[in-house]
Amino acid sequence: MQVNITEQVLCSSDLTTGLHRHLTFLSYLNSFLSVTAFLKNVLILIALHKESSLHPPFNLLLRTLVTTNLCVGLTAEPLAVSYWMSEVNEHSNICRFVLPAALLAGSILCLVSLWILTAISVDSLLALLLGVRYKQVVILKLIYVIVITISIVRLSFQ
DSSP: EEEEEEEEHHTTTTTTTOOOHHHHHHHHHHHHHHHHHHHHHHHHHHHHHOSSSOOHHHHHHHHHHHHHHIIIIIIIHHHHHHHHHHHTOOOHHHHHHHHHHHHHHHHHHHHHHHHHHHHHHHHHHHHHHHHHGHHHOOHHHHHHHHOOOOOOOHHHHH
16 A cells, blocks of 8 residues: 555656656656667677686676666666656656656666675775685686675565
């Protein structure tokens, strides 16, 4: 019942009275950012595919981060634009479906990105602390386990 009340409040035209120009501007801006995020992350994935000098576990962490950011550009930002435009055009039926999807996609993808960034930071710290032993301790299987665990833990708390 709580979700329905929240959706009714957030999908109400009373909430956005006088903000239509701002929401339209944000929609155009996020549409542009969505396209640039997609293109930028695709180019980075191509570059990572061609680059073979990176340590494979670090490469996997970078690919995971870029893929997560690519998904933000493909899902979270377009869903936010859909939500704002449904508010501007007063389509509360669309808003009720788009709002939960936008919140879910945004929270999952953004937190997974932050956790992967944390894993990259820990990986860099281990590289500094372990020196020569780093490549023996930080192996690809370990990074796969970490990435999968981050994804499962995040999805299970949703």
